[in-house]
Amino acid sequence: MAYKQAILIRNDLKLPKGKMAAQASHASVEAVLRSDKDKVKAWRSEGMAKIALKIESEKELYRHLQEAKDLGLTTSTITDAGKTVVAPGTVTCGAIGPDEEGEIDKVISELKLM
Amino acid sequence: MAYKQAILIRNDLKLPKGKMAAQASHASVEAVLRSDKDKVKAWRSEGMAKIALKIESEKELYRHLQEAKDLGLTTSTITDAGKTVVAPGTVTCGAIGPDEEGEIDKVISELKLM
Numbered sequence: 001m002a003y004k005q006a007i008l009i010r011n012d013l014k015l016p017k018g019k020m021a022a023q024a025s026h027a028s029v030e031a032v033l034r035s036d037k038d039k040v041k042a043w044r045s046e047g048m049a050k051i052a053l054k055i056e057s058e059k060e061l062y063r064h065l066q067e068a069k070d071l072g073l074t075t076s077t078i079t080d081a082g083k084t085v086v087a088p089g090t091v092t093c094g095a096i097g098p099d100e101e102g103e104i105d106k107v108i109s110e111l112k113l114m
Numbered sequence: 115m116a117y118k119q120a121i122l123i124r125n126d127l128k129l130p131k132g133k134m135a136a137q138a139s140h141a142s143v144e145a146v147l148r149s150d151k152d153k154v155k156a157w158r159s160e161g162m163a164k165i166a167l168k169i170e171s172e173k174e175l176y177r178h179l180q181e182a183k184d185l186g187l188t189t190s191t192i193t194d195a196g197k198t199v200v201a202p203g204t205v206t207c208g209a210i211g212p213d214e215e216g217e218i219d220k221v222i223s224e225l226k227l228m
Contacts, residue, residue, distance in 0.1 A: 007139060009132075017131040018123075018166040018228030024135035025121060025142035025164055032143050033158065044147065047195070050139055052132040081161070114132030 003043035004050065005031065005097040006108045008061055011054040013092060019085050023078055023092040024052060030076035031095035043098035053111040058091050068096040068107045117157035118164065119145065119211040120222045122175055125168040127206060133199050137192055137206045138166060144190035145209035157212035167225040172205050182210040182221045 007024045009015075015023065028050065032040055043049070055061045065075045076095045082088030097104050121138045123129075129137065142164065146154055157163070169175045179189045190209045196202030211218050 007135065009135060017134055018168075020131055021121065021123060021135050021138035021166045021228060022164045025139045025166075026162055028139035029142050029146050029162060030158075032146070033154075040147075044144075048140055048143060050136045052135045052139075054132075114135060 001042065002049070002101040003039060003046055003098045004101050004104055005043065005048070005095055006104050007050060007052045007093060007095045008055045008064055008111070009052055009093040009114050010056070010058065010061060010091070011114065012056050013086055013090065015085060015092065023080065027076050027078045027093045027095035030078065031074055031097060034076060035074045035098060039098055052114040053108055054114045055111070061091060061094055064107055064111070065094045065096070071103060071106060073097060073099050073103060073107070115156065116163070116215040117153060117160060117212045118215050118218055119157065119162070119209055120218050121164060121166045121207060121209045122169045122178055122225070123166055123207040123228050124172065124175060124205070125228065126170050127200055127204070129199060129206065137194065141190050141192045141207045141209035144192065145188055145211060148190060149188045149212060153212055166228040167222055168228045169225070175205060175208055178221055178225070179208045179210070185217060185220060187211060187213050187217060187221070
């Protein structure tokens with residue numbers, strides 16, 4: 001069984017790359033900590049496959065995360081404290097899984113790589 | 115007690131931002147999974163403070179990670195499979211902690227934000 005995690009990042013916010021890396025890491029870690037431990041173990045043993053995908057609006061981000069939840073997948077949603085780059089409370093990114101590749105792909109098939 | 119995690123990213127590789135986000139997430143998750151569960155819990159409850167920092171060479175990355183290990187801090191080191199952007203086996207980034215802010219700062223004080 002191949003496992004992967006998808007990280008959905010708002011491209012419309014034009015985050016600086018360091019900020020984007022930190023926000024993506026937030027999303028990734030939070031989804032891992034919420035996930036089934038056996039799935040995390042299997043995913044880790046396979047090399048922790050991850051893909052970073054572009055999202056063009058807050059609405060689009062929420063829509064994809066809701067689709068993932070509807071499939072029973074574990075998600076995270078990251079809101080930035082907004083001290084520096086974005087307004088307080090801005091939703092910057094989210095992650096789905098790790099879970100079975102086929103399940104993750106159902107939600108992200110139309111998205112482009114960041 | 116304030117906890118944070120530092121993510122050290124090679125700036126000299128000029129990684130595309132999506133690749134950088136995925137590699138940073140790798141480093142962050144791996145260090146979290148290796149860390150003391152109580153420290154992770156405390157860090158998570160505080161909002162998972164994270165900073166992404168610039169490193170200008172593989173040698174500099176290893177030096178900082180070794181300094182962290184010498185202080186007894188948990189680290190991760192990420193090597194890319196190199197199928198796309200960088201040569202196979204390229205070390206791209208690493209993470210330190212989560213751990214007490216003061217301990218992390220001993221290792222990263224001279225580094226600049228990515």
